[in-house]
Amino acid sequence: MSKVLIIGAGGVGHVVAHKCAQVPDVFTEIMLASRTKSKCDAIAASIKERIGREIQTAALDADNVAETVALIKSFQPKLVLNVALPYQDLALMDACLETGVDYLDTANYEPLDEAKFEYKWQWAYQERFKEKGLMALLGSGFDPGVTNVYCAYAQKHLFDEIHELDIIDCNAGDHGQPFATNFNPEINIREITQRGRYWERGEWVETDPLSWRMSYDFPEGIGPKDCYLMYHEELESLVQNLKGLKRARFWMTFSQNYLNHLKVLEGIGMTSIEPVDYKGQKIVPLQFLKSVLPEPGSLGPLTKGRTCIGCVMKGVKDGKERKAYIYNICSHEEAYREVGSQAISYTTGVPAMIGAMMMMTGKWRGEGVFNMEQLDPDPFMEKLNVHGLPWVVVDL
Secondary structure (H helix, E strand, C coil), X not given: CEEEEEECCCHHHHHHHHXXXXXXXXXXXXXXXXXXXXXXXXXXXXXXXXXXXXCEEEECCCCCHHHHHHHHHHHCCCEEEECCCHHHHHHHHHHHHHHXXXXXXXXXXXXXXXXXXXXXXXXXXXXXXXXXXXXXEECCECCCEHHHHHHHHHHHHHCCEEEEEEEEEEECCECCCCXXXXXXXXXXXXXXXXXXXXXXXXXXXXXXCCCCEEEEEECCCCEEEEEEEECCCHHHHHHXXXXXXXXXXXXXXCCHHHHHHHHHHHXXXXXXXXXXXECCEEECHHHHHHHHCCCHHHHCCCCECEEEEEEEEEEEECCEEEEEEEEEEEEHHHHHHHHCCCHHHHHHHHHHHHHHHHHHCCCCCCCEEEEHHXXXXXXXXHHHHHCCCCEEEEEC
């Protein structure tokens, strides 16, 4: 079909590159670019060994718009698939505008010096992408991403109105490490140490970080787990695009061991993003912490168990109350066997590939900036079943 330029060679980039390589009729040529070319080369070698395809690699500073523009002009992709850091979203969108190429990412932009999760910076690109006849697809991971598509599917097929939404993210896996994060430690810890926020009857309500807890009994033998209320970016777009929504919340499971370590690290200032002076140098404590924690990619062979991510929705259909649960369960071991990665990266990387497939095959097409729930959910839902993330619908 055409060329794709994947930017970012972390855990998710590893999965995205492997999954794109599995679909040669759509992704006819693949280039993987990152600041550290050796990481790209290692992924390319894995793809060659597992799938037998060759992909190109390149060194790229994704903060440098001119450098990205030069690489895009040289490779001439149909789509830039951004799985780099969220700080780099705007620079990559600028490069796409300058070169006339479509754009996709998995996480919303956030400023480097402020842990703030909002779409406003990227939504501001709406007219510029529209004027150029280009499409930008935001948040094509699992949450955000698949959870948005679950909601769109439910709104199309299961409900006339969705009144209550709880997105519940459970990682029931165990990597055996004293303390580690399953994706970029800096992004992960910035996210979970912020104040919670949920939507209630037309306004946002804030809570202290991880101060609200509930127990949820997860399906297929996973069982009850403690879940903590957080703010997550997909809520911002879903409250605008779901008809009749009165309450929307996001929950994530954490072990007591994880929370105990996090509390200590917070207490001694290691999760701070404010620079401190150390021997005449400015360092950010959280960035230093990231450098001494296990690399998320190293957790693949160690992690056992499953994830379960889904949406519990309550509303009305044909005048009657209805409550439904759409979810996916993903095995860490099976993900590692297929692509050499644990399930957290897998559940983000597969939807990124499918979102790119939707755009490159014309199943999803538009001019401007789009969130996932604004597009037809059916072809995306079909491909989830084909490419490793099968879903289940249960009436509760």
